């Protein structure tokens with residue numbers, strides 16, 4: 489995942505996973521003089537939630553001596569997530585947020601001139617995403633749940649998930665033991681997501697049958713190899729609205745923002 493001369497943009501939300509990952513990556517980076525880190529935090533505009541996380545992220549970056557960039561939905565897209573979800577109700581808030589946040593992190597990484605993006609998805613996140621794709625009838629997307637995502641056309645930055653085999657409980661333990669101060673209250677939109685039900689179901693099964701989460705991850709790795717053979721590689725075009733790379737005529741970001749009353 490890592491090269492000696494990487495400039496990593498680390499997506500830092502202010503939660504335990506991303507701060508733990510930042511701490512570990514900073515430790516590694518210190519051993520490589522040509523490596524660089526920039527932490528990127530996205531302020532989605534969630535009242536009573538995001539401000540605290542941004543503050544904690546900023547404080548920890550200062551402590552570690554890591555450059556920190558904050559991008560807001562308001563500045564990038566002219567709208568906060570709170571306003572967006574009030575005017576668009578077709579999909580869950582997480583769907584809209586995910587699309588815009590991915591773009592925001594990419595913009596932040598490009599501005600910092602990073603060559604790779606690291607996100608703190610842990611084992612639980614990955615396994616939830618696999619099942620979520622199946623529950624949504626979107627099995628082909630499993631092919632994209634990968635520890636390293638490289639765009640062969642080089643239009644998107646490479647994305648890596650260094651924590652994808654670490655159970656959430658262990659990142660939490662690491663954060664507590666190393667005294668990291670992180671945001672512990674969950675996002676107010678969390679409950680509306682199907683992901684939440686899948687999380688609870690997986691935790692129940694894992695408790696009764698330890699190792700289940702790893703088994704699902706390994707199964708997915710095998711399925712992915714077959715999926716990749718059968719799913720043709722997609723050609724990227726330029727979004728007719730914003731010019732960013734996309735598989736369709738109009739990118740997901742522009743579709744999300746279309747017709748929204750700001």
Ligand SMILES: [Zn+2]
Pocket residue numbers: 727728729730731732738739740741742743
């Ligand atoms: Zn677009």
